[in-house]
Amino acid sequence: MSASPTASRPRILVAATPTPNGDLHVGHLAGPYLVADIHARYLRATGQQVTWTTTTDDSQTYTLATAARAGTTPARLAADSAAAIERSLRAMSIELTTATDRLLPPVDARTREAVVEFVTALHAGGRLRERTVRLPYAERSGVHLYDGLLVGRCPSCGTGSNGGACEDCGAPNNFDELLDPRYVLDPEEPVGYREVRILVLPLEEYRAEIEAHFAEAAGRWRPRPNRLIEQLLAAELPAIPVTVPGRWGVPAPFAETPGQIVYPWVEAMALAMYATWWANGQDPSVPYDEYWKAEHDAELVLLHGFDNVYHWGLVSLVLLLAHGDKYVRPSASVVNEFYELENAKFSTSRNHLIRGADLLDSGVARDVARFYLALTLPERARTNFTRADLATVTARRLVGPWNELAARIEGLLAEHGEGAQLAVSAAARERATAFADELHACFELTDFSVARAAALLADKLAELGERAYSASEFGDLLLEARTLLGWSAPILVDTGAQALAAGVRLDLTPGTEDKIAPFRLPTLPAN
Incomplete structure (x- = not known):
């Protein structure tokens, strides 16, 4: 019988951090979370050492926007949503690695310290650049707009999109690139542009390392996300904002950007490292990033949707590369497409969804639900x-x-x-x-x-x-x-x-x- 793959190397599985602006629905569960759970159970059964983890990304502007619509605070929404997400994971028997009775690590002061430590190392290493950029600005509300606060049309494919990256084609649209920008919380409010001095991490400075990584890893990527990476590499690579003006998130610790926060997408790798440390016992004598250090030779596998290829596939890679040889690089990204409900996208805003717990409460046995989702999950097409x-x-x-x-x-x-x-x-x-x-x-x-x-x-x-x-x-x-x-x-x-x-x-x-x-x-x- 053939031996199990890379049995001697510990494997770290990280599913894209869920945004705590609501519960998980079946479309979410059928993507990285169920897949990571099944893979982790396989690895344990074959005797391999595995840490399977994720955590909520509370700083996302989607949490801020949803809280405003719901008339609550983003902190309250994040806490309630994290609890609901954990209940849904448990309902489907999605069991992350944990040393406590919790599945997801709390997002607290220690978590934010990890984010600050991660970006401070980049700053100290001379990796960040000051840059003046134009950001959409809600004129009456006085809010700089990006990511979940911003809606418009994708400059690459023309479809409706939030800021940051297009959900349909996957192309990034940082800063002032989104067409017909509007404020999510008030689409009629006039939107202008304001110049802001921020810190960025230019992807183009890492082109040679990026190309070498993807040349080696291409065989472990599915065709469509691999094509998106090729398309992104065919043009000049953008700069990642590292700090942005905002009132919800981790305060940026840099003298050059007073009053700004760490750009939420830059938190992802620090959060994943922290979650790995937390899953392995939370020993205070062990650094939060210990398990990702290159000398441990862990095999890192990231699991996420196609809409996150830019952020979780490319940006996250460069955030690791920018730390030199300190950390492992992803061995693979397991990317899923969209899972539709009755031939339309799952949508929380339109209440077009089925939550995992609701599915089970309707009389579907858990094993039957897990089998059907595994059989029909969207690996290479919707x-x-x-x-x-x-x-x-x-x-x-x-x-x-x-x-x-x-x-x-x-x-x-x-x-x-x-x-x-x-x-x-x-x-x-x-x-x-x-x-x-x-x-x-x-x-x-x-x-x-x-x-x-x-x-x-x-x-x-x-x-x-x-x-x-x-x-x-x-x-x-x-x-x-x-x-x-x-x-x-x-x-x-x-x-x-x-x-x-x-x-x-x-x-x-x-x-x-x-x-x-x-x-x-x-x-x-x-x-």
């Missing part, structure tokens, strides 16, 4: 979620054939008895090993695909239902069913837990044994 498809697809490809297999094993147990070890043939071992090798390949970073893994599990389930096993081949059926059960456990978490509690071995290696102890296959609840 996919669509419907309740009707969830019911029909899972009944046909999972629940029905799974429970038929469980009943078949139960019947054979009644016939053979539960005590005696059963013979396993060489042919069954070969089939189980070939199946395991196919699943291992799904988790290689060169062709990573949770959706393909879910499809292979469903196909194997159908194959076991169709294969005619004689009475003397009961041991063969059990070996292949146990292999299926073990590989299903990262997705079907409750079913896997039932099997473990019953004493079934769930490792991912079929083994070379020529006998197997009988066991029952746990059944799945129908929707």
Whole structure:
């Protein structure tokens, strides 16, 4: 059987930090969070050291704008949303690495200290540049506009966009580049421009390192996000704002920019480092960035949506490069496309959404929901979620054939008895090993695909239902069913837990044994 990839290197999985301006919906969950959870469970099952983490990015202007609409403070909204996000993660059994009863680290004074330490090192290293830029400005409100405070049209594709980067095409639109800019909280308010002196980090100064990194990592990126990186590199690269005028965020610690805050997107890598430290025990004697230091040779995997390729794929890379050789660089970015609901984007503002907890409260079993999301998640193109498809697809490809297999094993147990070890043939071992090798390949970073893994599990389930096993081949059926059960456990978490509690071995290696102890296959609840 093939060995698991890079088994000797610790792996750090970081999902894009959720903005605490509301709860997570199914579209969010089916992207980086479920994928990271399944991958982390696979890594643990193969004996690899893994830290799977994220945290909320409270400083985003989307939190500020949503709080203003809701008539609350951004701090209150962030706290309430973080609690709701954690409840949704727990509801779907998305289990981040943690040493406490919390899944997400609190965003507190220590978190902000990490951000300040991260950007101060850049400043001390001479990496930042002073620059005068033009920012859209809400004339009556007296607010500088960027990111979630700003809406207009993308200068690259013409579609509606917020500031920072276009959700549709992924192109950046910093400073005064957004067309027809308007203030999100008052679209009728006149918007002008004000010149502001800020600190920036010019991406173009790192072109050679960026190109070398992506030339080496291109095989671990999916085609569409890889094309976006190529398009960005084909033009002059923009400068990243490091400080901006604002009243919500981490105060910038620089004499050149009094009264400004750290640009929210610049916080991401510091927050991810802090979350990794927090997940590993919060030892105050250990620096917040210890686990990302290059000498530990961790394999860093970032998981995010296509709309975050610019920020999480390119900007985050340069923020690490700008610290010299101090930190590891991302081994891969696992990028998902948009997951639609009834052929339209999930939308909190239009209440066009289904939250994960609500889905489960409606009678969908957690394992069934996780399987359907894994099978249909948008890895390389947009996919669509419907309740009707969830019911029909899972009944046909999972629940029905799974429970038929469980009943078949139960019947054979009644016939053979539960005590005696059963013979396993060489042919069954070969089939189980070939199946395991196919699943291992799904988790290689060169062709990573949770959706393909879910499809292979469903196909194997159908194959076991169709294969005619004689009475003397009961041991063969059990070996292949146990292999299926073990590989299903990262997705079907409750079913896997039932099997473990019953004493079934769930490792991912079929083994070379020529006998197997009988066991029952746990059944799945129908929707």
